[in-house]
Amino acid sequence: MSETVKYLLPEEKIPVSWYNIAADLPEPLAPVLHPGTGQPIGPDDLAPLFPMALIGQEVSAEREIEIPEPVRDVYRMWRPAPLYRARRLEQALDTPARVYYKYEGVSPAGSHKPNTAVAQAFYNREEGVTKISTETGAGQWGSSLAFAGALFGIDVSVFMVKVSFNQKPYRRAMMETYGARCVASPSEETESGRAVLAEHPDTPGSLGIAISEAVEVAAKNDDTKYSLGSVLNHVLLHQSVIGQEAIEQMAMADDYPDIVIGCAGGGSNFAGLAFPFIGAKLRGGTAVRAIAVEPAACPTLTRGKFAYDFGDTGHLTPLVRMHTLGSTFVPPGFHAGGLRYHGMAPLVSHLVELGEIEARAVHQNPCFAAGLEFARTEGIIPAPEATHAVRVTIDEALKCKEEGVSRTILFNLSGHGHFDMAAYDAYLSGNLEDKDYDHAELDSALAALPAVAAE
Amino acid sequence: MSETVKYLLPEEKIPVSWYNIAADLPEPLAPVLHPGTGQPIGPDDLAPLFPMALIGQEVSAEREIEIPEPVRDVYRMWRPAPLYRARRLEQALDTPARVYYKYEGVSPAGSHKPNTAVAQAFYNREEGVTKISTETGAGQWGSSLAFAGALFGIDVSVFMVKVSFNQKPYRRAMMETYGARCVASPSEETESGRAVLAEHPDTPGSLGIAISEAVEVAAKNDDTKYSLGSVLNHVLLHQSVIGQEAIEQMAMADDYPDIVIGCAGGGSNFAGLAFPFIGAKLRGGTAVRAIAVEPAACPTLTRGKFAYDFGDTGHLTPLVRMHTLGSTFVPPGFHAGGLRYHGMAPLVSHLVELGEIEARAVHQNPCFAAGLEFARTEGIIPAPEATHAVRVTIDEALKCKEEGVSRTILFNLSGHGHFDMAAYDAYLSGNLEDKDYDHAELDSALAALPAVAAE
Numbered sequence: 001m002s003e004t005v006k007y008l009l010p011e012e013k014i015p016v017s018w019y020n021i022a023a024d025l026p027e028p029l030a031p032v033l034h035p036g037t038g039q040p041i042g043p044d045d046l047a048p049l050f051p052m053a054l055i056g057q058e059v060s061a062e063r064e065i066e067i068p069e070p071v072r073d074v075y076r077m078w079r080p081a082p083l084y085r086a087r088r089l090e091q092a093l094d095t096p097a098r099v100y101y102k103y104e105g106v107s108p109a110g111s112h113k114p115n116t117a118v119a120q121a122f123y124n125r126e127e128g129v130t131k132i133s134t135e136t137g138a139g140q141w142g143s144s145l146a147f148a149g150a151l152f153g154i155d156v157s158v159f160m161v162k163v164s165f166n167q168k169p170y171r172r173a174m175m176e177t178y179g180a181r182c183v184a185s186p187s188e189e190t191e192s193g194r195a196v197l198a199e200h201p202d203t204p205g206s207l208g209i210a211i212s213e214a215v216e217v218a219a220k221n222d223d224t225k226y227s228l229g230s231v232l233n234h235v236l237l238h239q240s241v242i243g244q245e246a247i248e249q250m251a252m253a254d255d256y257p258d259i260v261i262g263c264a265g266g267g268s269n270f271a272g273l274a275f276p277f278i279g280a281k282l283r284g285g286t287a288v289r290a291i292a293v294e295p296a297a298c299p300t301l302t303r304g305k306f307a308y309d310f311g312d313t314g315h316l317t318p319l320v321r322m323h324t325l326g327s328t329f330v331p332p333g334f335h336a337g338g339l340r341y342h343g344m345a346p347l348v349s350h351l352v353e354l355g356e357i358e359a360r361a362v363h364q365n366p367c368f369a370a371g372l373e374f375a376r377t378e379g380i381i382p383a384p385e386a387t388h389a390v391r392v393t394i395d396e397a398l399k400c401k402e403e404g405v406s407r408t409i410l411f412n413l414s415g416h417g418h419f420d421m422a423a424y425d426a427y428l429s430g431n432l433e434d435k436d437y438d439h440a441e442l443d444s445a446l447a448a449l450p451a452v453a454a455e
Numbered sequence: 456m457s458e459t460v461k462y463l464l465p466e467e468k469i470p471v472s473w474y475n476i477a478a479d480l481p482e483p484l485a486p487v488l489h490p491g492t493g494q495p496i497g498p499d500d501l502a503p504l505f506p507m508a509l510i511g512q513e514v515s516a517e518r519e520i521e522i523p524e525p526v527r528d529v530y531r532m533w534r535p536a537p538l539y540r541a542r543r544l545e546q547a548l549d550t551p552a553r554v555y556y557k558y559e560g561v562s563p564a565g566s567h568k569p570n571t572a573v574a575q576a577f578y579n580r581e582e583g584v585t586k587i588s589t590e591t592g593a594g595q596w597g598s599s600l601a602f603a604g605a606l607f608g609i610d611v612s613v614f615m616v617k618v619s620f621n622q623k624p625y626r627r628a629m630m631e632t633y634g635a636r637c638v639a640s641p642s643e644e645t646e647s648g649r650a651v652l653a654e655h656p657d658t659p660g661s662l663g664i665a666i667s668e669a670v671e672v673a674a675k676n677d678d679t680k681y682s683l684g685s686v687l688n689h690v691l692l693h694q695s696v697i698g699q700e701a702i703e704q705m706a707m708a709d710d711y712p713d714i715v716i717g718c719a720g721g722g723s724n725f726a727g728l729a730f731p732f733i734g735a736k737l738r739g740g741t742a743v744r745a746i747a748v749e750p751a752a753c754p755t756l757t758r759g760k761f762a763y764d765f766g767d768t769g770h771l772t773p774l775v776r777m778h779t780l781g782s783t784f785v786p787p788g789f790h791a792g793g794l795r796y797h798g799m800a801p802l803v804s805h806l807v808e809l810g811e812i813e814a815r816a817v818h819q820n821p822c823f824a825a826g827l828e829f830a831r832t833e834g835i836i837p838a839p840e841a842t843h844a845v846r847v848t849i850d851e852a853l854k855c856k857e858e859g860v861s862r863t864i865l866f867n868l869s870g871h872g873h874f875d876m877a878a879y880d881a882y883l884s885g886n887l888e889d890k891d892y893d894h895a896e897l898d899s900a901l902a903a904l905p906a907v908a909a910e
């Protein structure tokens with residue numbers, strides 16, 4: 001009997017268009033607001049930061065947006081990504097559940113992030129942009145944009161959250177190998193960075209701060225645009241290749257998920273897998289439970305407020321309606337994963353409010369325990385972020401065992417952990433900090449949410 | 456026009472048998488000798504170290520040896536491995552050469568090593584073995600055997616060359632994540648290790664020393680066998696899946712290599728790609744140039760002697776005829792790669808002597824330069840070992856340009872460099888040591904070769 005069950009699609013099955021869930025929403029997203037006027041912003045407000053093609057995708061209501069051939073051509077390097085049945089894990093758990101995972105770690109950068117990095121680099125090059133600034137948390141995004149920049153001849157500068165910059169020197173080396181520049185954030189290179197350093201010289205940094213720095217550089221330099229690796233509608237759009245391929249692969253398996261699971265920091269890998277399934281349901285198709293898993297150390301969906309907030313700490317971005325812990329919230333530096341953002345993709349937040357997505361928060365030690373169990377059965381070491389999805393997958397599979405029912409569970413193994421072995425090392429030696437949350441600190445950041453007329 | 460050209464085989468095309476080049480040799484290999492008697496050894500001499508199935512493969516003259524179904528089943532996790540045409544690299548070099556590479560970094564451990572680790576773990580389990588001891592240089596082998604041990608329920612202990620143990624803590628963490636035990640070699644755990652430490656407390660270690668430790672543990676413990684990740688005939692045999700797949704994939708490309716290139720430390724990834732092509736030639740097929748690339752810091756094929764020598768520093772192994780720098784040779788610790796073995800696979804050595812393989816030695820800074828050029832065009836960051844193959848591939852492609860001729864070049868991209876970013880970092884910051892060789896030191900190790908009656 002074969003224990004390895006892998007579903008591979010031929011190259012022609014790389015999707016020809018991205019799937020835009022905005023077309024299928026029962027209620028539209030709340031508008032993005034200008035922080036000064038409180039009025040909805042237009043394309044011109046975003047033009048200093050993004051090429052027009054991406055601004056168009058950000059507000060599009062078309063269900064399908066064609067993937068340009070040069071982007072599909074780069075996708076061919078690693079796509080279609082494999083989908084596996086986790087039989088060895090099922091056997092170890094002795095569960096009646098059928099567990100599947102889509103593996104996005106096969107990209108050169110080792111995660112799902114290149115799906116959008118390649119698209120963004122392409123559209124920037126098409127509009128003559130030669131420099132892009134961005135931020136990165138754990139480094140998966142920064143190295144993915146560095147990779148894409150190398151292919152499309154664009155100079156990439158990355159502001160990397162300081163705690164990760166120090167924890168993960170090899171991620172910086174990876175960005176530099178691809179030819180990008182990487183600095184620790186907050187840095188002395190921007191007003192936003194200097195302001196934070198003046199007040200908190202020892203800050204571990206945060207994605208919110210790093211975004212401020214990257215946005216500031218783009219806003220102040222005509223030859224530079226900005227790029228974000230998650231949260232925004234067009235980013236989630238590009239990730240839809242994951243779920244579209246998975247639907248085809250589940251059909252090859254003659255199966256369909258009862259539950260779809262992904263980890264959620266900004267929301268893009270979760271949405272990439274889940275939205276095509278949720279969209280099918282919204283259009284009258286098969287029901288599916290979608291579970292977004294976040295870290296207990298940064299519980300945006302489970303403890304945050306659904307409100308208008310800034311995307312960054314320096315308040316340079318427009319206001320978006322989303323689940324947020326407050327833009328002044330700095331998640332604790334102890335957490336090993338890259339899921340340390342105060343906000344959440346507006347599309348994911350909206351669908352949580354509509355009851356289409358469940359949210360769950362988990363602690364990191366149980367996540368690493370799940371990562372170990374997965375590595376020792378399925379052979380792939382999951383990135384710390386992805387262990388959150390593995391944890392809840394195992395929990396749901398064990399629940400099937402308890403209840404004596406078989407369910408089909410599909411999760412997104414968004415990346416491998418090769419650059420995160422220091423975190424595994426800390427876990428294995430019992431040194432991984434994992435405390436319960438300080439509620440007072442959460443509440444004070446939430447109290448500082450901006451007052452917005454439109455609310 | 457498509458720039459990404461990838462040749463994928465369906466799962467059914469995973470080879471059903473390994474290819475054994477011993478069947479096609481114009482002259483047989485010299486026998487392996489017992490160091491005490493100087494007489495050829497028999498299976499019983501090796502029985503304390505290896506399961507009988509592997510001893511049988513070591514001396515087999517059968518051309519095809521069936522791959523057991525449970526081994527093929529694990530291969531399915533990542534095999535068949537892709538073969539790419541490197542069009543972006545060709546364009547950057549502006550060469551008329553057609554460059555292809557077989558990519559073995561898609562395995563869970565990130566290199567070609569699991570091809571044999573899985574087979575070895577399987578045969579050990581079949582014969583009731585519960586513990587395996589081994590050595591590792593850069594860590595690719597140790598983590599691959601740890602991975603295979605996890606799948607087949609075998610406890611794995613790894614002696615890791617001390618300089619790599621210190622340079623690459625994440626490799627150790629990877630082995631531990633898979634459930635293996637990893638100690639720095641020389642260690643205090645064996646007589647061999649203690650003897651070296653007594654004389655050279657600050658030694659960086661070497662594969663020769665680590666082999667002594669691992670062999671000693673297996674020889675002294677009835678429940679423990681020994682496993683080697685390269686050099687031996689059965690290891691090269693298992694790697695033949697690489698070249699067998701590549702032959703099919705080159706046929707898909709309607710092309711055939713004029714030149715086949717691989718890096719060579721112990722010889723297994725080179726042999727894995729090249730032997731099926733060399734074998735076809737030996738059986739009257741198409742001519743092919745095969746180039747084995749070694750580091751100038753450990754120039755076994757280009758500066759060593761073809762002679763009987765021990766496989767280890769502690770002289771616990773039988774004597775094999777191979778190219779060797781002398782078993783007392785300790786390669787300089789500065790070298791970033793895993794190609795630091797004093798000897799070479801007897802089969803590779805033999806074929807060099809027969810004129811079927813060319814050898815070339817290269818310095819590591821030009822190798823990393825080639826690795827960078829490859830990463831920025833093809834997207835994949837090569838392991839330092841594999842950059843040796845990339846270097847000579849680029850050199851040969853540029854020679855095609857100079858000469859105005861098109862040749863087909865195929866090389867083995869044996870693994871990715873995710874665990875070696877510290878070496879890339881050192882290269883990028885100009886801190887990678889790369890000196891010319893101390894000839895006197897080489898000559899003194901060569902002078903200490905054992906006198907063997909049979910020679």
